[in-house]
Amino acid sequence: MTDAITPAARRDIAHHLHPYTQLRALERDGPLVIVRGDGVHVIDEHGQRYLEGMAGLWCASLGFSETRLADAAARQMRELPYYHAFSGKVPGPVTDLVEALTLRWAPMPHARVLFANSGSESNDTAFKLVRYFNNARGRPRKKKIIARHKGYHGVTAAAASLSGIAMMHEHFDLPLPGIVRVGCPHHYQYAQAGESEAAFGERLARELEETIEREDPDTIAAFIAEPVMGAGGVVIPPPGYFERVQAILRRHDILLIADEVITGFGRLGQPFGSQVFSLRPDLVTVAKMLTAAYVPMSALFVSDAIYQVVADASAAVGSFGHGYTYSGHPLACAVALETLRIYESDDVIGHVQRVAPRFRERLQRFAGREHVGHVRSLGLIGAIELAELPAQRKAFDPKRGVGAYFVRRAQEHGLITRSLAGDVIAFSPPLIINDDEIDAMFDRAEQALADTLAWLGGAAA
Numbered sequence: 183m184t185d186a187i188t189p190a191a192r193r194d195i196a197h198h199l200h201p202y203t204q205l206r207a208l209e210r211d212g213p214l215v216i217v218r219g220d221g222v223h224v225i226d227e228h229g230q231r232y233l234e235g236m237a238g239l240w241c242a243s244l245g246f247s248e249t250r251l252a253d254a255a256a257r258q259m260r261e262l263p264y265y266h267a268f269s270g271k272v273p274g275p276v277t278d279l280v281e282a283l284t285l286r287w288a289p290m291p292h293a294r295v296l297f298a299n300s301g302s303e304s305n306d307t308a309f310k311l312v313r314y315f316n317n318a319r320g321r322p323r324k325k326k327i328i329a330r331h332k333g334y335h336g337v338t339a340a341a342a343s344l345s346g347i348a349m350m351h352e353h354f355d356l357p358l359p360g361i362v363r364v365g366c367p368h369h370y371q372y373a374q375a376g377e378s379e380a381a382f383g384e385r386l387a388r389e390l391e392e393t394i395e396r397e398d399p400d401t402i403a404a405f406i407a408e409p410v411m412g413a414g415g416v417v418i419p420p421p422g423y424f425e426r427v428q429a430i431l432r433r434h435d436i437l438l439i440a441d442e443v444i445t446g447f448g449r450l451g452q453p454f455g456s457q458v459f460s461l462r463p464d465l466v467t468v469a470k471m472l473t474a475a476y477v478p479m480s481a482l483f484v485s486d487a488i489y490q491v492v493a494d495a496s497a498a499v500g501s502f503g504h505g506y507t508y509s510g511h512p513l514a515c516a517v518a519l520e521t522l523r524i525y526e527s528d529d530v531i532g533h534v535q536r537v538a539p540r541f542r543e544r545l546q547r548f549a550g551r552e553h554v555g556h557v558r559s560l561g562l563i564g565a566i567e568l569a570e571l572p573a574q575r576k577a578f579d580p581k582r583g584v585g586a587y588f589v590r591r592a593q594e595h596g597l598i599t600r601s602l603a604g605d606v607i608a609f610s611p612p613l614i615i616n617d618d619e620i621d622a623m624f625d626r627a628e629q630a631l632a633d634t635l636a637w638l639g640g641a642a643a
Contacts, residue, residue: 187212190227214593219246222612222619224598235592235599235609235623240412240444240563241470243521243530243613250524251476251517258516267297267510275515282522283481289442289456289466292486297479297510301443301469302336304480305406308439308465309340310504312403315437315488318495325360326397328390328405328436332366332414332603335406335441344406347414347603362397364390366411367419370556370567370575371604379420387426394434404437404465409455412444415606416565418558424459437464437488443480444563447471447521448531448613451538451561458560464488471613474521479514530613534562540617544624545609552635553584562613566627568605568634578605584634591633597626 187195191212200208218225222245224234237243244251258275265273280295298304309327316324327344329335335344342350343357346366351357365386366372373382394402405427411417431438440463445455449471452458456466465488469480484492496502508514525531538561545564549557555569555577568585570578578584585601592599600608611623 188215188227190215221245221247222615230596232593232596232598233611233619233623233626235597235611235627237610237612238475239470240449240610241475243447243449243471244474244476244524245612245614248474248476248524251474251520254516254520255477255513258513262512265512266507268505273510273512273515275512275519276510279510279515279519279522282519283483286526287447287453287522288483289440289454289461290463290483290485293466293483294486294489296482296484296505297514298482298506299478299508299511299514300336300480301441301467302338302341303506304443304467304469304482305335305341305344305439305441306338307482307504308404308406308467309344311465311482311484311488311492312437312439314495314504315491316403318491321400323398323401324403324435326362326402327360327439328362328364328393328402330364330366330407330411332368332411332417333406333408333441334411334413335408336443349603362393362402364393366414366417367423368411368415368417369420370558371415380422383420383423383426386423387430390427391430394430394436399434399436402434402436404439405431406439406441408441408443409445409459409461410450410560410563412563412608412610413602415567415602415604416558416563416608416610418560419459424461428462439463439465439467441467443467443469444610448525448534449561449563449610451531451535453531472521473514473517474524476521477511477514477517478508479511479518534613537615537617537620538562540620541609544620547624548627548631551631553638554631559609562611562615564609565602566607566609566631568607580605584638587637588630588634592626592630594633595626595629597623597630599627 194213195209215227216224217227223231224246225231283295284293313325329344331346333346335341343361367386369379369382440456440461442454446468450458464485466483473479542559545557545559548554548566553568555572556567558565570576585605588607589601602608
């Protein structure tokens with residue numbers, strides 16, 4: 183442990199088991215202690231400001247100092263700080279939120295909403311519900327779920343099993359049985375030599391069809407997908423990919439679960455990614471930007487067809503045996519309602535559409551730079567994919583930690599971003615970011631890239 187580590191950081195190291203952290207490195211270097219937020223910036227214990235290029239974890243859509251959300255939370259805490267939705271009861275704000283979500287926001291018609299506390303929990307609930315649904319309709323063999331390589335769906339045992347990232351499985355004895363894996367729709371990484379995006383998408387569709395036939399369609403319950411993959415590398419599917427996928431699913435009576443935990447509520451320039459890619463899902467999971475991340479909350483949209491089967495089955499057994507103590511927590515509902523009001527009154531999605539061209543243009547300036555293999559964006563999510571030999575699509579050896587070095591240098595320049603698997607540098611700022619702040623974000627990313635290229639040159643020498 184170095185002498186530069188502050189007392190607050192030392193106390194943290196002594197007692198805190200950090201999520202998604204290299205724990206021995208943390209013991210050595212200490213954490214960055216963030217104490218305050220201001221718009222799209224966060225401030226550390228020394229007063230240093232950082233532009234938060236990831237909106238925290240893809241989630242702080244309205245930045246870090248929206249007083250309207252704080253006021254909504256305070257009002258609700260004084261009025262009804264907690265109640266539950268079990269046994270036919272309902273806390274006051276739940277009904278208003280359900281109506282807002284289903285009548286004005288839902289990416290599917292006639293939906294019901296089941297609340298939880300995180301995207302992981304809602305994806306776990308979807309995992310359970312497809313089993314409940316097929317058991318109730320007399321299809322007990324129809325249990326397997328198809329998920330994609332590099333997909334990310336959360337960290338409960340079921341959600342982590344659905345995720346296609348090896349680190350999430352090692353030492354945890356995951357994935358659980360019943361998960362079937364298919365390919366990732368990332369053209370840059372996985373296309374064959376000379377293969378067009380259209381041909382790549384067709385090949386993935388054939389793989390899906392062949393996988394279903396091999397496993398037996400009568401055993402496949404659902405297919406889960408993020409419209410744009412987040413933690414797996416900001417993967418934007420090729421044109422026509424989801425159209426082909428959905429046709430195959432319909433042909434084999436397989437449910438579509440759209441994981442909109444990152445893409446829901448405007449990140450892609452439309453309310454939901456399902457609208458961007460013309461998806462017709464049976465189940466939709468949302469979280470993160472539902473409350474602008476000010477309090478934990480998630481939701482599962484359930485189609486009417488599934489609901490009717492589940493309702494009949496629950497009547498037969500006496501109750502629907504699922505829910506969380508904090509499902510539909512009044513505080514979370516109040517903050518979510520105010521978040522949705524702000525999205526509407528401030529035309530936040532329109533703002534995303536207006537600033538997305540600047541975001542895309544600044545990101546595209548990295549294309550063709552030394553050791554930059556690929557850049558991509560949609561709305562206000564994007565990535566720079568670093569590569570040892572870009573023309574050959576050859577990645578760096580992960581042990582070199584090139585992406586991690588970039589992120590450390592960015593932080594030194596006042597920008598927080600993340601390195602995803604494969605040295606992919608992700609950008610997902612608060613939706614309220616303006617053109618000047620976009621320029622500042624990418625100016626600092628330019629400095630981090632220059633530092634990284636100099637470091638790589640020195641290492642090569």
